[in-house]
């Protein structure tokens with residue numbers, strides 16, 4: 553018994569004296585979260601379905617586990633909108649947490665957790681679109697709970713993006729809060745590319761973001777600019793995801809995403825086809841970008 557006590561004392565003393573390890577991204581948990589969010593159990597996460605609710609409950613559970621604070625007192629934020637195709641009134645639910653910084657200037661980091669749902673017997677699991685961004689939100693929130701930011705960071709998992717950026721539009725309508733937002737960093741499809749290419753779109757509209765992005769460590773990832781000029785038509789991504797709602801209100805954005813791949817909006821966009829090493833590196837690059845903007 554004495555020996556055990558002695559051993560414990562030595563361990564405790566060592567832990568008290570050892571220099572603390574630098575905080576790193578919890579990439580194993582990142583991959584696990586991607587797997588769960590894009591599993592058949594979530595039934596494609598279409599807004600208004602039980603599968604979407606399951607995904608939402610999982611997000612609340614995970615954000616709670618990593619110790620992030622519910623945004624304005626609540627993890628969930630309901631909104632209503634008119635479905636553009638069917639004209640029916642629908643309810644969506646955003647999941648939002650925050651990590652308080654030194655200043656009350658805010659950077660809002662976003663991804664959408666909804667996807668296309670099921671068609672007949674096919675489940676559209678949307679592993680890349682956008683379980684990848686959603687899982688990254690949790691991992692990034694966990695990182696900043698441990699490494700306090702300068703800005704207040706809001707992590708928003710939006711609903712009903714696939715129905716026209718509805719969750720993001722509802723969020724930015726809260727104009728009192730929006731006054732404090734200096735930047736939106738949106739992640740939508742960040743896990744699947746076979747050329748190690750990740751885009752940071754938006755520098756055409758907000759040139760001040762470019763030198764910051766050029767200054768970050770990107771490792772093996774080729775961080776590219778573009779996909780944000782009006783001459784590109786469909787390949788102009790300015791309004792292609794939730795950052796479009798921020799841009800419409802004049803809030804600068806950086807949108808991280810990969811180019812379309814054969815799995816895009818197909819039932820083959822599955823966890824099994826995600827190149828895991830690329831995904832981990834991609835989230836690390838996005839963390840480096842957030843750190844660089846936070847230091848501004």
Ligand SMILES: [Zn+2]
Nearest residue numbers: 681682740741
């Ligand atoms: Zn998407």
